[in-house]
Amino acid sequence: MNLPPLVQAFVLHFGEMGGRWGINRTVGQIYALLFLADRPLNAEDLCAALGFSRSNVSIGLKELQGWRLVEMRHQPGDRREYFSTPDDVWQIVRTLVEERKKREIDPTLSVLRDLLMETPQTPAEQHAQQRMAAMHDQIELLTRWYADIEKLETERLVQLLSLGSRVARVLDLKDKLFVIPGRAEKDRKAS
Amino acid sequence: MNLPPLVQAFVLHFGEMGGRWGINRTVGQIYALLFLADRPLNAEDLCAALGFSRSNVSIGLKELQGWRLVEMRHQPGDRREYFSTPDDVWQIVRTLVEERKKREIDPTLSVLRDLLMETPQTPAEQHAQQRMAAMHDQIELLTRWYADIEKLETERLVQLLSLGSRVARVLDLKDKLFVIPGRAEKDRKAS
DNA sequence: TCCGAATTTCAGATATTCCTGAAAATAGGA
DNA sequence: TCCTATTTTCAGGAATATCTGAAATTCGGA
Numbered sequence: 001m002n003l004p005p006l007v008q009a010f011v012l013h014f015g016e017m018g019g020r021w022g023i024n025r026t027v028g029q030i031y032a033l034l035f036l037a038d039r040p041l042n043a044e045d046l047c048a049a050l051g052f053s054r055s056n057v058s059i060g061l062k063e064l065q066g067w068r069l070v071e072m073r074h075q076p077g078d079r080r081e082y083f084s085t086p087d088d089v090w091q092i093v094r095t096l097v098e099e100r101k102k103r104e105i106d107p108t109l110s111v112l113r114d115l116l117m118e119t120p121q122t123p124a125e126q127h128a129q130q131r132m133a134a135m136h137d138q139i140e141l142l143t144r145w146y147a148d149i150e151k152l153e154t155e156r157l158v159q160l161l162s163l164g165s166r167v168a169r170v171l172d173l174k175d176k177l178f179v180i181p182g183r184a185e186k187d188r189k190a191s
Numbered sequence: 192m193n194l195p196p197l198v199q200a201f202v203l204h205f206g207e208m209g210g211r212w213g214i215n216r217t218v219g220q221i222y223a224l225l226f227l228a229d230r231p232l233n234a235e236d237l238c239a240a241l242g243f244s245r246s247n248v249s250i251g252l253k254e255l256q257g258w259r260l261v262e263m264r265h266q267p268g269d270r271r272e273y274f275s276t277p278d279d280v281w282q283i284v285r286t287l288v289e290e291r292k293k294r295e296i297d298p299t300l301s302v303l304r305d306l307l308m309e310t311p312q313t314p315a316e317q318h319a320q321q322r323m324a325a326m327h328d329q330i331e332l333l334t335r336w337y338a339d340i341e342k343l344e345t346e347r348l349v350q351l352l353s354l355g356s357r358v359a360r361v362l363d364l365k366d367k368l369f370v371i372p373g374r375a376e377k378d379r380k381a382s
Numbered sequence: 383t384c385c386g387a388a389t390t391t392c393a394g395a396t397a398t399t400c401c402t403g404a405a406a407a408t409a410g411g412a
Numbered sequence: 413t414c415c416t417a418t419t420t421t422c423a424g425g426a427a428t429a430t431c432t433g434a435a436a437t438t439c440g441g442a
Contacts, residue, residue, distance in 0.1 A: 004316045006306055013302045020295050022213060036319040053432045058390060079440060089329045104211050111204045115197055125197045128227040138280045141352055148355030156359055161332055164339030168347055170361040244402045270410055
C-alpha cells in the first residue's frame with residue numbers, strides 16, 4: 001500500500017472497522033479509498049493502491065454495489081469500469097439506512113407480523129406474543145417515522161436535526177395554541 | 192430445543208439474524224428467549240431450552256451483559272444467577288443505540304478528529320481532508336441530535352415520532368410568527 | 383466474426399469465529 | 413474453614429469467512 005499518509009490512515013481504519021460494520025476489511029478499505037478519491041478509480045487502481053488481488057477487489061466492488069454505496073461509470077475511450085461514491089454525504093446516509101433497514105429490520109418485522117397472526121395456546125405463549133406485539137409496534141413507529149422524515153429535503157432535514165429536542169417545545173406550543181378542554185390541565189400537571 | 196411453537200419461531204429467527212446484527216447465533220437465541228420469557232431464567236434453563244453447552248451460554252450471557260442488554264439478578268434462596276431483559280422496549284432501543292454508537296461510530300469520529308488536525312501536503316490530501324471534514328461534521332450533527340433527543344421522556348419521544356415530518360411545519364410556523372425580514376420571501380419561494 | 387483486455391468464477395489455502403467438554407476458579411452456606 | 417453448586421476459562425475441533433491465483437467468461441472494437 002503506497003498512499004498519502006492521511007489517506008492511508010483513514011483507509012486502514014475503515015478496514016479495521018469493516019468487521020464491526022458487517023463488511024470485511026477489503027470492502028471497508030475499498031470504500032474508504034473511493035470515498036476520499038478526487039476521481040473515479042478502476043479495479044486495477046484499487047489493487048495497486050491496496051495490495052489486494054484482482055478477484056478480491058472484484059468481489060468487494062460487487063458487494064459495495066449491492067449496498068448501492070458505489071456508482072459504476074464508464075469513461076469515454078476506456079473499456080474499464082470506474083467506481084466512485086456519491087459526493088453528497090447525506091445521500092450516503094440515506095442509502096445506508098435504507099439498506100440496513102432492508103437487511104436488519106424488515107425480515108424481523110415480517111416474522112413478527114406472521115407470529116402475531118397465530119393464536120397463543122398457553123399463558124406462556126400469550127405473554128410471548130404480547131412482547132412481540134410491543135416490539136412490532138415500536139419498530140413500526142420508528143420505521144414509519146423514518147420513512148416520513150426521509151422525504152424531507154436535505155436542507156430542511158439539517159435544520160430539523162440542528163433543532164434537536166427543541167422541537168419538543170412545539171408540542172407545548174401546539175397545546176397552548178389549540179387548547180383541548182380537559183386535556184390542558186392534565187398536561188400541566190404532568191410537566 | 193423444546194419450546195412453544197411461537198417462542199421457537201422467534202428464537203430461531205433471532206439466531207439467524209444474529210450474524211447480520213453483529214452477534215452470533217447463540218447470543219441471538221439467548222437474547223430472544225430472555226426477551227420473551229415471563230420470568231428471569233438461569234444459565235441452566237437456557238442450556239436446556241436452546242441445546243447449547245453450558246460454556247457457550249456463559250460466554251453468550253457475558254456478551255449480552257457487555258451490551259447492557261440483559262440484567263442479572265439473584266433470587267432469594269438460590270445461588271444461581273438469573274437473567275432478564277428490561278420490560279420497556281424503549282429502554283432497550285436506547286441501550287442499543289448507545290452501544291452501537293460507542294462501538295461503530297465513536298472510534299471513527301476519534302480518528303477523523305485526529306486526521307483533521309493534520310496539515311495536508313498535497314492537493315490529493317487536501318481533497319481527502321475535505322471529504323473527512325464532511326463526514327465528521329455530519330456524524331457530529333447526527334450524534335448531537337441523538338444525544339439531545341435521547342433526553343426526552345419516552346412519552347414525549349413517542350409523541351414526536353408520531354408527528355413524523357409534520358414537525359417540519361413548525362419551521363414554517365416559526366418563520367411566520369417571528370418573521371426575519373428578507374428571509375421570509377426567500378423561504379416562500381423555496382416551498 | 384474474431385481478438386484481447388477486462389471482469390467474474392471457482393477450487394483450495396489461510397485465517398477467523400464458533401462451540402464444546404474438561405479443568406480451574408469462585409462464592410454461598412454448613 | 414471446608415464443601416459443593418455454580419460459573420468461568422481454555423485448548424482444540426468444527427464451521428465459516430476471507431483471500432488468492434488460475435481458468436473461464438464477457439464484451440467492446442477491429
